[in-house]
Amino acid sequence: MAHDPDTSAITAGRDDSQSLATPLWAATVWASDGLDDTADRATSLRASAYYGRYANPTVSQFEKAIAELEGAESAMAFASGMGAIASVVLAFCNSGSHIVAQNTLYGGTLAFLEGPGRRLGIDVTYVDPSQSGAFSAAVQPGRTMLILAETPSNPRLSISNLVELGAIKGPFTVVDSTLATPITQRPLDYGVDLVLHSATKGIGGHNDAMLGVVAGEKDLIDALWLYGVLHGATASPYDALNGLRGIRTLPVRLRQQSSSALKIANALQEHQEVSCVMYPHLSSHPQYTLAKEQMSNGGSLIACEIRGGVEAVRQMFTRLEIINCATSFGGTETLVCHPLTSTHVGLPTEMLTAMGVTDGLIRLSIGLEHPDDIIAELTAALSPR
Numbered sequence: 526m527a528h529d530p531d532t533s534a535i536t537a538g539r540d541d542s543q544s545l546a547t548p549l550w551a552a553t554v555w556a557s558d559g560l561d562d563t564a565d566r567a568t569s570l571r572a573s574a575y576y577g578r579y580a581n582p583t584v585s586q587f588e589k590a591i592a593e594l595e596g597a598e599s600a601m602a603f604a605s606g607m608g609a610i611a612s613v614v615l616a617f618c619n620s621g622s623h624i625v626a627q628n629t630l631y632g633g634t635l636a637f638l639e640g641p642g643r644r645l646g647i648d649v650t651y652v653d654p655s656q657s658g659a660f661s662a663a664v665q666p667g668r669t670m671l672i673l674a675e676t677p678s679n680p681r682l683s684i685s686n687l688v689e690l691g692a693i694k695g696p697f698t699v700v701d702s703t704l705a706t707p708i709t710q711r712p713l714d715y716g717v718d719l720v721l722h723s724a725t726k727g728i729g730g731h732n733d734a735m736l737g738v739v740a741g742e743k744d745l746i747d748a749l750w751l752y753g754v755l756h757g758a759t760a761s762p763y764d765a766l767n768g769l770r771g772i773r774t775l776p777v778r779l780r781q782q783s784s785s786a787l788k789i790a791n792a793l794q795e796h797q798e799v800s801c802v803m804y805p806h807l808s809s810h811p812q813y814t815l816a817k818e819q820m821s822n823g824g825s826l827i828a829c830e831i832r833g834g835v836e837a838v839r840q841m842f843t844r845l846e847i848i849n850c851a852t853s854f855g856g857t858e859t860l861v862c863h864p865l866t867s868t869h870v871g872l873p874t875e876m877l878t879a880m881g882v883t884d885g886l887i888r889l890s891i892g893l894e895h896p897d898d899i900i901a902e903l904t905a906a907l908s909p910r
C-alpha cells in the first residue's frame with residue numbers, strides 16, 4: 526500500500542535486520558567461496574557482497590529509500606551531486622553527442638558541460654526553461670542524447686515545466702531536483718526518465734554528508750552503474766548513513782524551512798534596500814502558478830537582489846551573526862552566499878547574464894532558527910548606516 530511521504534521517509538530503505546537505525550557497513554571487500562563464486566560476483570550487476578565500489582549494504586539502503594521516495598524502480602548513489610551529474614553525462618553521451626540543457630544551472634554543472642564535456646566532443650545547446658516548448662524545439666533527432674533540466678534552478682529559482690519535460694520522447698530527460706528534494710516534487714511521475722540530487726543538500730540536511738543520487742527505471746540505472754563502477758565516484762557508507770538519517774526528518778524540516786522561507790521572503794520584499802525577491806511560492810514569482818502546480822512547498826531557498834551591488838553585499842555580510850556566509854544549502858543553519866563570487870564564479874559573462882547572476886544577487890538557505898530572528902538580522906544588516 527502506498528503511504529504518505531511523511532510515513533515513507535520514516536520506513537523507506539530499512540533492511541531485514543529489525544534494526545531501526547541503519548547499520549554501518551564500513552567494509553570495502555567481502556570474502557567469496559573460491560574462483561567460481563568470485564567470478565559470479567565479479568560479473569553480476571551490482572553484486573551486493575563483492576567489492577565496495579560495486580555495492581555496499583549501507584549505501585544500498587540509502588538508494589532503496591530514495592527510489593521509494595521518488596517512485597522509482599531503482600537508484601544509484603554517488604560520492605557527490607557532481608559525481609552523479611558527470612556520471613549521467615558520460616554514461617549516456619559519446620563524442621559527437623548533443624545535450625539540450627537549460628541556461629540556468631548550478632555553476633558546477635555548467636563548468637562540467639563547458640569544460641570536460643566540450644573537450645570530449647559533447648555539444649550543448651542552452652535554452653531558456655521559462656519559454657514553453659524550448660527544450661523540445663532544440664532537440665536534434667538522432668543526436669540529442671540528454672535533456673538536462675534543473676528545477677527550481679540554482680541560484681535564481683526559475684521553474685522548468687515538468688509536464689513538458691515528461692512529454693519529450695527520444696533523448697533521455699534528466700531533472701536535477703536538488704532544490705526541491707523528493708518531498709516537494711517527483712519528476713518521474715511526469716514521465717521524466719531520470720531524477721538526480723545533490724544529497725549533500727536538503728536530503729542529508731545537516732551539512733555532514735557529501736552525496737549524490739540518481740533514480741529511474743532499473744534498466745537505465747543498471748546502465749548508469751555499468752559506467753559508474755568504472756568512473757569510481759562511489760558513495761561512502763558513512764555519508765550514505767548520514768543521508769538516510771537525513772531522510773527520516775526531511776518532510777518535517779522542509780515544512781518548517783519552507784514556512785519560514787515564505788515569511789522571510791515576504792519581509793525582504795518590503796525592505797527598501799532589496800530590489801527583487803525570488804521565491805517559488807511568493808505570488809510575485811514570474812512562474813508562481815507553475816511552481817504552485819508542481820511543488821508541494823516553496824522550498825528552503827530565497828534569491829534576492831540587493832541595491833548597491835557587490836559593495837552593498839560585502840557590507841551586509843559583515844553585519845551577520847546567526848546567518849553564516851557559506852555556499853551550500855538545505856541544512857539546519859541559515860546560510861547566505863553571493864553566487865557571482867562563489868557557486869557561479871568564473872563562468873563567462875554571457876552565461877551569468879542569461880542566468881541573472883548579477884553583482885547584487887544573494888542566495889539565502891533558510892534553516893531551522895526562528896524566522897523572526899532571521900528577519901530581524903537581515904533587516905538590520907541591509908539597512909544603510
Ligand SMILES: Cc1ncc(COP(=O)(O)O)c(C=O)c1O
Nearest residue numbers: 605606607631679703723725736
Ligand atoms: C542544483 C545542484 N546540483 C548539483 C550540485 C552539486 O552537488 P555536490 O556539491 O554534492 O557535488 C549542486 C551544488 O551546489 C547544486 O546546487
